[in-house]
Amino acid sequence: MTNTAAQNAAGLAEAFAKSAATTDRSGYPAEQAAQLAQAGLFKTHAAPFSVQAEGLRALGQVCGASAWFAATGGAAVAHAAKTSAEALAEIGAGDRFCTIASAPQSATLTRSGGGIRLDGVWPSVGGLDHAEWVILDGVRDGDQIVSVIAPISALKASDFLYFGGVRGVKWRKLEASAIEIPPHRIGAKLDASARLDPLIGAVLGGAEGVYTLYTTATKARISGVGGHAVARFTQVQARLAESHADLKVCRALYAALLSAADAGEADAETQRDQAYIVRTAMAAANRLLSQMGAMGLSETNPVQRQYRDLRVFASAPSFNWDASFAAFGRAVLGVEDASRAA
Amino acid sequence: MTILATQRGASPSPLDLIAAAEALGPKLRARAAETEARRSLPRETIDDLFAAGLMRYFVPRRLGGYEMDWGVQIQIGRTLARYCASTSWIACVVGSHSAYVARMSPEAQDDVWKDSIDVVISTGSVMRNVSVAEAKGGYILNGRWSFSSGVDHASWVLMRASITNDHRQSYFLVPRSEFTIEDDWYVSGMSGTGSKTVGVKDTFVPAYRVISMTQMMAPNPPGAAVNDSVVSSASFRLFAGSALLGPIWGGAEAVLNEYRALMAQGAAGQDVEDPQCLLRIAEAAAEIATAGRLAEGLIDRQVQAALSAVKVPKAERISNVFERTYSARLCVNGASRLVNSLDTAAISSDAPIQRYYRDLLGMVQQIGVNWDRNMINGAKAMFDLPTDIPDLNAD
Numbered sequence: 001m002t003n004t005a006a007q008n009a010a011g012l013a014e015a016f017a018k019s020a021a022t023t024d025r026s027g028y029p030a031e032q033a034a035q036l037a038q039a040g041l042f043k044t045h046a047a048p049f050s051v052q053a054e055g056l057r058a059l060g061q062v063c064g065a066s067a068w069f070a071a072t073g074g075a076a077v078a079h080a081a082k083t084s085a086e087a088l089a090e091i092g093a094g095d096r097f098c099t100i101a102s103a104p105q106s107a108t109l110t111r112s113g114g115g116i117r118l119d120g121v122w123p124s125v126g127g128l129d130h131a132e133w134v135i136l137d138g139v140r141d142g143d144q145i146v147s148v149i150a151p152i153s154a155l156k157a158s159d160f161l162y163f164g165g166v167r168g169v170k171w172r173k174l175e176a177s178a179i180e181i182p183p184h185r186i187g188a189k190l191d192a193s194a195r196l197d198p199l200i201g202a203v204l205g206g207a208e209g210v211y212t213l214y215t216t217a218t219k220a221r222i223s224g225v226g227g228h229a230v231a232r233f234t235q236v237q238a239r240l241a242e243s244h245a246d247l248k249v250c251r252a253l254y255a256a257l258l259s260a261a262d263a264g265e266a267d268a269e270t271q272r273d274q275a276y277i278v279r280t281a282m283a284a285a286n287r288l289l290s291q292m293g294a295m296g297l298s299e300t301n302p303v304q305r306q307y308r309d310l311r312v313f314a315s316a317p318s319f320n321w322d323a324s325f326a327a328f329g330r331a332v333l334g335v336e337d338a339s340r341a342a
Numbered sequence: 343m344t345i346l347a348t349q350r351g352a353s354p355s356p357l358d359l360i361a362a363a364e365a366l367g368p369k370l371r372a373r374a375a376e377t378e379a380r381r382s383l384p385r386e387t388i389d390d391l392f393a394a395g396l397m398r399y400f401v402p403r404r405l406g407g408y409e410m411d412w413g414v415q416i417q418i419g420r421t422l423a424r425y426c427a428s429t430s431w432i433a434c435v436v437g438s439h440s441a442y443v444a445r446m447s448p449e450a451q452d453d454v455w456k457d458s459i460d461v462v463i464s465t466g467s468v469m470r471n472v473s474v475a476e477a478k479g480g481y482i483l484n485g486r487w488s489f490s491s492g493v494d495h496a497s498w499v500l501m502r503a504s505i506t507n508d509h510r511q512s513y514f515l516v517p518r519s520e521f522t523i524e525d526d527w528y529v530s531g532m533s534g535t536g537s538k539t540v541g542v543k544d545t546f547v548p549a550y551r552v553i554s555m556t557q558m559m560a561p562n563p564p565g566a567a568v569n570d571s572v573v574s575s576a577s578f579r580l581f582a583g584s585a586l587l588g589p590i591w592g593g594a595e596a597v598l599n600e601y602r603a604l605m606a607q608g609a610a611g612q613d614v615e616d617p618q619c620l621l622r623i624a625e626a627a628a629e630i631a632t633a634g635r636l637a638e639g640l641i642d643r644q645v646q647a648a649l650s651a652v653k654v655p656k657a658e659r660i661s662n663v664f665e666r667t668y669s670a671r672l673c674v675n676g677a678s679r680l681v682n683s684l685d686t687a688a689i690s691s692d693a694p695i696q697r698y699y700r701d702l703l704g705m706v707q708q709i710g711v712n713w714d715r716n717m718i719n720g721a722k723a724m725f726d727l728p729t730d731i732p733d734l735n736a737d
Contacts, residue, residue: 103686123692164689164696192610224468224488225709226730235714282682294489294707299528308530317685320611322618341617 006047008039009055009070017062023168024305028065033097033130036070043094044074044198045081049261053201053254060205061212064309065168067202072127073097074198075190076135080149083187087149090185091133099127099152100135101174102190107139109148109181116186118148118179126169128157136176137190149185150176165308196261197318200274204247204254206310207281211247213303214288215240224293239287246284250277268331275324278314285310354395356414362394363418363433367425371694374426374534378697381527382494382536387429392460396422396433400440402569405455407440409571412581412648413641416588420634423592424599427701428534430589432462436492438585439463442500442513444574445563449550450515454498464496466540474505474514480548481505483514486524486541493523494536501542502555513558515551516542531704559732561651576648579733583666583710584644587637590711593702594630594673600695601626601680610685622679629676636669656723659733663720670711677702 012035016023023029036042044052052074060067076098080088091098107120120139128134134155137147152174160173218240221230230236253273260270289296289307296304330338354362370377370387377383391397399414401407419434443454443463454461466487475482487501499521501514524539557563559578566575573581605612605619612619640662647654654662681699689696709715719729729735 103690124690225715233714235718279682286678290703290707293709293712297529297531297704297707299530304530312689315685315689317610320685321683322611322616326618 004040006051006055006058009041010058012036012039012066013058013062016059016066020063020065020168021300021302021305023063023065025167027129027170028069028127028168030130032066033069036066036073037095037097040094041070042073042077042097044070045078049196049198050258052198053258053261055201056198057201057205057208060202060309060313061209063168064166064202064206064306064312067205067309067313068166068169069097069127069130071199071202072100076100076133079135079147079187079190083147083149084184086184087187091149096132097127097130098133098135099125099131100137100190101125102137102192104136104138107136107176109139109141109146109186111142116181116183118150118176118181120176122174124160124171125157125174126166126171128152128172128174129170134174135187135190136174141186145189147187147190148181149187150179150181154179165310165312167308192317193320193323195318196257196266196270196274197316199313199316199318200254200257200277202313203278203281203310203319204250206306206313207247207250207285209306210285210288210303210310211243213306214243214292217292217301217303221292221295224295236291239291243284243287246280246287250281250284253277253280268328271324272328275319275321278319279321282310282314354408356399356410356417359394359396359399359408359414360417360421363396363421366390366394366396367422370422370426370429374428374694374697377426377428377534379533380536381533383429383432383492383534385495387426388432388462388495391429391433391437397437397440397462398459400438400444400571400573401455401459402444402451402565402574403571404568405451406459407455409444409569409574411571412573412584412645416585416637416641419585419588420592420595423589424596426534427589427593427596427698427705428532430592431532431535431705432492432495434588435585436462436464439465439500441573441578442558443498443515443565444569444571445558445565445578446513446515446553447550447564448568450553451565451568453517453551454515461498462492462496464490464493464499464540466490466499466501469503470539472501472503474503474512476505477546480546481514481552483516483542483545483547486539488539489537490523490540491535491537493538493540499540501540511555513553513555514547516545516547520545529704531700531702572645572648576651580644580648580654582733583663584637584641586705586708586710587641587666587669590670590673590702590705591630591634591637593698593705594633594677596698597677597680597695597702598623598627598630600693600698601684604684604693604695611683619683622683626676626679629672629679633669633672633676636665636672640665640669656734656737660720660723663716663731663734667711667713667716667720670706671713674702674706 056067056071059070077094080091101122105121110117134152135147135149139146139148156175157172160171218231223230254277257270257273260266285307398407399410403409415434415438419430422433423430468488470486472485497518499516502511504511521540521542527536527538561577605614719731722729723734
């Protein structure tokens with residue numbers, strides 16, 4: 001991805017904003033997936049961290065599913081590149097979308113008679129409608145956990161009722177039964193530990209989107225009881241300001257994080273700040289959604305949709321609060337290992 | 343909770359009903375995902391609640407019900423919410439509507455329960471284009487009402503409305519044959535309550551099936567002529583809002599229980615040997631337990647006030663509003679502390695904690711525990727300013 005590609009993401013955002021509600025209801029349009037590919041958004045592995053994050057932020061501000069496709073497609077190509085050149089070529093090297101399945105219920109490689117066979121179940125996998133290949137993570141291979149790249153046509157996909165968010169990616173259950181896997185498609189386990197993750201852009205963008213949508217809705221909102229203009233309520237005004245201040249803090253920390261990441265100077269403090277951005281952005285969004293009362297529960301409310309998607313991004317393992325904060329404490333205190341004591 | 347010991351040798355006893363709720367729990371938990379997806383309680387769940395007697399607690403004794411004191415349903419609601427918040431809401435909050443009917447005229451009571459005492463009575467409180475015209479022997483009702491929980495299974499709906507040119511509100515009791523249901527309940531939490539919009543068009547409601555809000559809330563309403571429980575005869579304002587606390591408390595406990603299970607399983611980032619996780623679960627458990635104690639104390643005082651028929655001082659009424667609202671907030675704080683520390687378990691459909699949490703967030707949007715409304719109005723009452731909560735305006 002280049003800076004031009006990041007700008008392309010911002011350019012796509014305007015059109016994607018208009019289709020976000022339909023996408024959430026009916027699934028991600030094939031032409032949008034193609035537009036993401038053409039914009040270079042699946043070729044992220046060589047780009048600076050800031051370019052990756054800013055692309056996801058631009059998409060996350062308006063359409064969670066688009067940010068998810070870009071983040072997943074980019075991560076898949078980066079991982080395939082580390083697995084083997086042959087595997088990278090097979091998945092299209094970023095010219096097409098490749099998806100990722102993580103957190104299996106069970107997944108095992110069996111080596112016998114010179115062949116390697118895969119069995120496993122991944123309960124919630126998104127983007128299958130627009131991918132030919134999937135990276136299946138969390139596979140037990142003897143005493144190791146690895147990832148495996150497989151053609152989706154070899155797996156069984158079934159409907160999976162998913163309420164969490166980013167519904168436009170159409171989450172499905174994926175099952176592998178004695179699929180033959182060539183060695184060049186076996187790679188290391190995906191890194192899900194606390195680390196700097198360009199998805200932080202989607203988190204910030206998602207929270208900014210909540211703020212924008214909430215503000216628009218509140219300007220026009222009349223209270224269900226009493227028929228008053230909600231914008232005139234002092235507590236509503238004050239909470240809006242508090243969330244705005246939260247997001248301003250997030251943006252300041254985010255800018256510093258991008259600079260440190262691009263300069264190769266990220267440290268435990270940068271990692272801690274990333275987790276802090278996520279928590280603060282969530283607090284800003286939570287405050288606004290709660291202010292909407294029962295209206296905030298409605299599935300068709302754009303603020304609710306944007307919040308659902310944000311929540312999915314904020315749940316990424318790389319944003320783990322405990323790990324990030326304890327690591328910073330260890331760095332300050334000069335404790336090298338992560339052994340625990342109360 | 344002292345209320346459970348004051349039921350005058352009833353059979354079944356309140357503890358019997360709570361045990362019945364507990365026994366239903368695993369079945370409800372197994373159905374919880376389906377309940378959410380259907381956006382309504384499955385028929386078999388309603389039948390299970392009826393069979394266990396869990397909707398009879400306020401039905402008059404003279405008609406075969408249990409006519410118990412306030413608070414029983416809250417403990418039932420708490421118990422059920424540990425398994426399925428939507429079922430808890432129907433059993434506790436919607437089930438409490440029997441008390442409204444028990445305060446209405448004996449004829450209205452007979453209409454509702456003449457064929458069966460196992461009946462769902464829904465309400466319509468949030469009005470949309472409602473009008474009421476006087477007619478011979480009653481009223482002609484038109485309009486729509488949002489958020490009518492459990493209405494798919496309701497035989498009756500109590501619709502709140504004002505007679506045209508009169509700002510005072512009344513309840514109008516309307517049978518299933520007279521109202522329509524709009525399938526508009528698509529929400530992120532409490533989906534299983536099926537709180538859809540109901541509507542009526544030129545529906546005649548006889549006068550005996552109408553009760554003014556003033557009569558409904560005051561001591562000795564029409565129903566007190568034939569029912570003698572405090573729920574049927576005492577000031578109904580005493581109990582305002584507290585029924586919500588059972589499902590909310592139990593809903594927070596459900597989150598706590600699920601988080602504890604995740605820790606015990608060693609889910610990613612949730613480790614029983616990590617002091618951060620231990621501190622987190624301890625703090626959340628303390629918050630949720632404190633919320634429960636606050637709720638129990640409030641309900642005990644409400645019941646004692648009803649039994650003694652002593653006027654509750656204004657300062658205590660204000661405090662009651664603060665306490666029920668703060669109890670709900672403590673529940674959310676405790677649950678949020680846990681859920682915000684999770685990664686994929688917080689969003690994956692096959693992890694029940696995410697549904698319990700979404701349900702909890704849905705429940706606290708109910709106006710009875712709405713933070714801004716209750717705290718601001720309670721504080722206004724401290725300065726004798728007019729409020730939107732009628733019970734706080736009286737001296």
